[in-house]
Amino acid sequence: MRPKSTKKRIIQVISYTGLSFLAFLMVVPFIVMITTALKPENELFSHAGSWMGTYLAWENFTYAWNYIPFGKFFINSIFVSLSVTFLEVLTSSLAAYAFARLRFPGRDLLFYLYLGTLMIPAQVTIVPQFILMNQFGWVDSYQALILPAAFTAFGTFLLRQFFLTVPFELEESARIDGCSRFGTYFRIMLPLSKPALATLGVFAFVTQWNAFFWPLVITNTEDMKVLSVGLKMFQGIYGTEWHLMMAASAIVIIPSMIVFGFLQRYLVEGIQLTGMGGR
Amino acid sequence: MSVLPDIDNREANRVGMMKLTSQKRRRKKWNSEALAGYLFLTPNIIGFLSFTAVPVLVSLILSFYDWEMLIPPIFVGLENFKNLFLNDPLFYQVIKNTLYYVGVYVPFNIVAAMILALWLCSITKGVAIYRTLFFLPVLAPTVAAAFIWKYMFEPNIGFVNTFLGWFGIAGPNWLGDTKYAMLAIIIMSVWKMVGYNMVIFIAGIHSIPASLYEAAKIDGANSWNRFVYITLPMLSPALFFAVVMTIITSFQVFDQAYIMTAGGPANATNTIVMYIYESGFQFFKMGYASSIAWVLFGVIFTVTMIQMKVQKKWVNYD
Numbered sequence: 180m181r182p183k184s185t186k187k188r189i190i191q192v193i194s195y196t197g198l199s200f201l202a203f204l205m206v207v208p209f210i211v212m213i214t215t216a217l218k219p220e221n222e223l224f225s226h227a228g229s230w231m232g233t234y235l236a237w238e239n240f241t242y243a244w245n246y247i248p249f250g251k252f253f254i255n256s257i258f259v260s261l262s263v264t265f266l267e268v269l270t271s272s273l274a275a276y277a278f279a280r281l282r283f284p285g286r287d288l289l290f291y292l293y294l295g296t297l298m299i300p301a302q303v304t305i306v307p308q309f310i311l312m313n314q315f316g317w318v319d320s321y322q323a324l325i326l327p328a329a330f331t332a333f334g335t336f337l338l339r340q341f342f343l344t345v346p347f348e349l350e351e352s353a354r355i356d357g358c359s360r361f362g363t364y365f366r367i368m369l370p371l372s373k374p375a376l377a378t379l380g381v382f383a384f385v386t387q388w389n390a391f392f393w394p395l396v397i398t399n400t401e402d403m404k405v406l407s408v409g410l411k412m413f414q415g416i417y418g419t420e421w422h423l424m425m426a427a428s429a430i431v432i433i434p435s436m437i438v439f440g441f442l443q444r445y446l447v448e449g450i451q452l453t454g455m456g457g458r
Numbered sequence: 459m460s461v462l463p464d465i466d467n468r469e470a471n472r473v474g475m476m477k478l479t480s481q482k483r484r485r486k487k488w489n490s491e492a493l494a495g496y497l498f499l500t501p502n503i504i505g506f507l508s509f510t511a512v513p514v515l516v517s518l519i520l521s522f523y524d525w526e527m528l529i530p531p532i533f534v535g536l537e538n539f540k541n542l543f544l545n546d547p548l549f550y551q552v553i554k555n556t557l558y559y560v561g562v563y564v565p566f567n568i569v570a571a572m573i574l575a576l577w578l579c580s581i582t583k584g585v586a587i588y589r590t591l592f593f594l595p596v597l598a599p600t601v602a603a604a605f606i607w608k609y610m611f612e613p614n615i616g617f618v619n620t621f622l623g624w625f626g627i628a629g630p631n632w633l634g635d636t637k638y639a640m641l642a643i644i645i646m647s648v649w650k651m652v653g654y655n656m657v658i659f660i661a662g663i664h665s666i667p668a669s670l671y672e673a674a675k676i677d678g679a680n681s682w683n684r685f686v687y688i689t690l691p692m693l694s695p696a697l698f699f700a701v702v703m704t705i706i707t708s709f710q711v712f713d714q715a716y717i718m719t720a721g722g723p724a725n726a727t728n729t730i731v732m733y734i735y736e737s738g739f740q741f742f743k744m745g746y747a748s749s750i751a752w753v754l755f756g757v758i759f760t761v762t763m764i765q766m767k768v769q770k771k772w773v774n775y776d
Contacts, residue, residue, distance in 0.1 A: 195584075198577060202591040205649065208606045209594070211617045215609065224615055266505075274502035283495035289503075296510050298762060300710045302734045303751040306520060306744050307513035330505025360494045389599045391713045392731075396739050407601045411717065414605065421609050428602040439597040443590065446597075450654065451661035 212432065216240065216425040223421055236422065243426035246417065248401060252409035255324075259405055260387040262325045267383045268376055271334030276364045278335065279342035280350070290339075293332040301392065309396055323397045324405065328387060334379050337449065341375035342368060378449040381442045388435060406431055521749035527742045538749035549750070551725050552733045555640060559729065560708045563644045567704055568697075570652045575659035576689070589660070593653035600650070604717035607646040608633065611718075633719050636726040643715050643727055650714070655700045662696035663689065694773045702765055709758050730754050 214230045215223070216239055222232040243249075277283075278290050308327050309318075317323040349371070350363045358366065369376065391407045398404050404412065410431055417423045439446070521538055525531035542549045574592055578585055595603065610617045611632035619629035632642040670688050679687065690697075712731040715721065721728035721736075730750065738747030 191581075194577070194581060198581070198588055201574070202588055205591055205595060205653075207617065208603070208610055208649070209598075211610060212606045270502040270505060273498045277495045277498035281491055281495035281498065283492035286495065289499070292511070293506070296506075296514070298706065298759065299510075299514060300706075300731075300751065300754055300758060302710065302731050303517050303748075303755050304510060304513035305734075306738050306748050306751065307516035308509060309739070310516070310744065311508070311513070326505065327509040330502055330509060332506065332510065335502060360491075360498075364498070385597065391601055392735075396735070407599055410599075410601045410605070414717065421612070421615075424605050425609060428605045431602045432598055435599055436594065436597055440590070440594075443593065443597070447593070447657050450657050 209432070212425045212428050215421055216243075216429045218422055220420070220422050239422050239426040240430065243413075243423045243430060246423070247409060247413050247427075249406075249409070249427075249430055251402065252404055252406045255404060256388060256406040259321065259324045260384050262321075263328045263387045264380050264383040266325070266329035267331060267334045268380050270330055271338050271379065272369065272372070272376065273364070274335045275338035275342055276368055278339045280368075281360070293335055296332050297336070305393065305396060308393075312397060319398050319400055319403050321403070324394060324403070327393065328390065331383075334383065337379055337382075338372070338375055341372055345371050374445075374448070378445045381445040382449045385439055385442070385446065517748045517751060520745050521752050523745040525743075525745045527744060531745065534745070538746050539753070541746070542749060542753065548725065548728070548733065552728050552730050555726065555728055556709060556711065556730045558640055559644060559647075559711055560705060562641070563647055563708050563711075564701070564704050566644065566648050567652055567655060567708075568701060570648060571655035571700070572659055572697075574652065574656045575663060576685070578656075578660060579663045589653075589657070592656055595650045596653045598650070600713040601717055603650055604646065604714045607642075607649075607714075608718045610646075611642050634723055636723055639719055639723060639726045643711075643718060646714055646718065647708075647711070651704075655704060658696055658700050659693065662693045666692045691774045695775060698765070698769050698773045702762060705761060705765075706758055709754065709761075 210230070217235045217237065218226060218232040218239075219234065219236040220239075226232050278286065312318050312320075312323045312327075315322075345368065349367050353363050353367055354360075389407065390405075391411075394405045394408045395411070398408060401409075401412075410427060413427045414424065417427075520531070522533060522535055523531040524534045524537070578588055578592075581588075611619075613619055613629065613631040613634065616632075618632065622629040630638045632638045666689065670692070671684060674684050674688055710731050711729050712735070715727045715729055716732055716735075719727040721732050731754070734747050734750045734754070737743045737750060
């Protein structure tokens with residue numbers, strides 16, 4: 180008995196050591212970001228090999244914060260992401276209810292049309308979307324940032340898959356008791372689907388928060404920029420001042436990661452439910 | 459899409475049940491049900507039509523036009539595609555670069571994600587902590603993550619070359635060298651997204667019945683055999699799905715490359731989507747940009763269809 184358990188223990192030690200090393204490699208970039216953001220400018224080269232400079236240069240954060248209007252970018256990102264999330268959850272849940280629960284001519288055809296568009300790269304639609312926004316005079320506006328992102332086939336697909344797993348019986352009896360279709364959707368389906376709605380909500384928020392391509396194309400003034408595009412602007416001005424670049428990255432990454440860290444469970448569930456989205 | 463046959467079957471069963479229980483009532487109320495269906499769909503479908511379906515068609519039409527925004531569009535037939543394939547060396551370059559990215563990134567990502575998932579499923583303590591650490595980069599905003607990696611790859615003071623220096627290796631000028639720039643972007647992308655597929659695989663592994671492993675153990679199968687004959691076949695639907703989705707998204711690589719190298723040096727990291735961005739939104743050649751986008755779609759569609767065909771040979775849905 181004894182040699183076997185020793186062997187097992189050795190394997191366990193090796194296993195945990197290897198995993199910890201890999202986990203360390205995953206975290207290294209974040210450590211590099213924080214330590215560089217706290218290095219004094221003139222020590223970037225002299226202390227390149229060490230984690231710390233001679234003192235913690237907190238002023239780097241003040242500089243970075245003041246060089247570009249981060250406050251404005253944060254507010255834009257929060258407003259745009261919350262609006263997209265609200266619209267996406269609302270309209271996707273309505274459409275998903277129709278696809279999962281109601282029968283009408285053309286339903287399956289429409290659903291396959293939705294599914295089919297999941298395969299089309301966003302870049303195919305981006306030129307016509309830009310032209311459309313230009314026609315409306317909406318270039319560089321909140322509408323242009325929010326609306327094209329708010330109606331996704333992905334959200335409808337995710338909620339439909341979940342709605343199909345909710346038992347029919349509750350709705351049937353509610354209908355017999357005289358509840359309207361909108362009533363069964365609102366009073367029965369939505370409360371029963373809270374986990375899926377939360378999952379989609381978190382997905383929509385994180386995707387929008389990290390989105391770059393469309394905001395880059397559709398905004399040009401500082402007033403309308405969201406965090407990702409604003410940060411890109413920082414690179415244009417201070418691209419070689421690494422201590423400031425890292426401070427700016429930390430200003431964006433740290434609050435995002437803290438919030439998303441708490442919401443991680445929903446993201447993992449969403450990925451596992453559909454195997455996609457949020458990329 | 460036959461990607462999710464179990465769910466489609468489930469729905470079929472349920473529709474069947476529904477028919478039996480409420481056929482009569484349903485027939486009477488069919489009209490009101492159809493009306494309700496369309497009403498529920500309306501908000502989403504208006505957005506879907508205006509921002510997805512119609513733009514897809516417009517983009518297809520635009521790809522046959524020469525349009526530089528200021529003057530009215532001119533119909534040129536297949537001229538854009540002809541120019542792409544016959545007179546545009548940069549187009550071949552971006553296709554080559556993108557294929558190189560996809561060809562290295564996808565296997566790298568899938569294998570690493572699989573190893574991590576199997577590893578995490580083999581330990582008992584601290585699973586949640588390790589999973590969180592591997593998943594962390596997925597949550598990081600790409601632009602900020604790309605900033606960090608640009609610094610990591612800085613040739614003189616960046617962490618990568620400092621690290622290599624500890625072992626006496628003189629690292630290259632990663633992002634400034636045409637030979638290494640794309641590789642650097644691939645390394646960054648694997649770091650960023652490996653946690654995503656890992657999470658898919660963990661869910662797949664957890665759904666394999668433990669009884670299969672117990673039976674195999676009794677029959678004397680070693681751990682390699684258990685992996686090859688149980689885990690891999692049982693995991694094949696998840697694996698298939700992850701491969702398809704990872705290929706689709708990696709053909710659209712843009713953010714990291716745009717931030718870290720802006721396509722350089724000498725177009726070594728210029729990708730298809732970056733070329734669409736340049737043509738459409740820097741040179742305002744809207745027709746040309748649309749035709750590149752359709753070539754991209756054609757490539758993704760073809761690759762996906764081939765995978766759908768081939769999956770019958772290796773994906774196990776029982």
